[in-house]
Amino acid sequence: MHSLNHLRATYRRLGTGELAAATAFSMAYLLVRDRFTAQDQIALGLAMVPLVLILVQAGAYWLLALRWVGVAAMPSPLAGIYAAFRWANPVVLAGSLGALMWWASTPGVMVLGVGLWLFAVVEQVNYFVRxxxxxxxxxxxxxxxxxxxxxxRDVRAGRGPDRAEAPR
Structure with missing residues (x-):
């Protein structure tokens, strides 16, 4: 078993890493968007929204968890928020994919957008499913x-046994 200090260092590294990734994707978009038409800028921006959203949620989770790891359960209000994210993110993903299909004007933009979208799906699964x-x-x-x-696991511990699955 790792020491509490080692665990906290890991959480800090994971949190700052996810926030750095969200920043990097956002900056990359801002740096290259002028190479695309206005319509394709919208398509790529909307394809990237769920990825950045989930990366920020994950980064915030790891950094906030520094307060309770090894000491207590996730605070119940925060557990409720993350339980809601688990159900809201797929709605954002679906809307994003629909917007990408509607706005993308070239196969290249479609492939790039679907790649970003699939990365967001993987992050959603990694943090909220398996x-x-x-x-x-x-x-x-x-x-x-x-x-x-x-x-x-933290959400379930913070919400208690009778409210572990769905937000109310």
Whole structure:
């Protein structure tokens, strides 16, 4: 078992990493958007919204968890918010995909947008459904274990046994 200091350092690294990724994707979009038509800018921007949203949710979770890891359960109000994210994010993903299909004017923009969208889907699954983030050398073995993501274990602990699944 890792020490509490090691665990907190890991949470801090994960949180800042996810927020840095959200910033990097946003900055990349801002740097290259002028190479696309206004219509394709909208398509790519809307394809990227769920990815940045989920990365910010994840980064905030890891950094906020520094307050309770090893000490207590996730605070109930915060658990409720993250339970709502679990159900709201797929709605955002669906809307984003629809907008991408509507606005993309070239196959290249469609492929780029679908790539961004699929990355968001993977992040949603990794944080809210099944853990997918493992070392590459053991990925197949560990993914096959169907582990619940730490975020959802914290949500369930914070909401209590009678309200663990759906937001009310």
């Amino acid at each position: 853990r997918l983030a493992y070392p590459a050398s053991r990925w197949l073995t560990l993914v096959a274990r169907h582990r619940t993501p730490q975020l959802m």
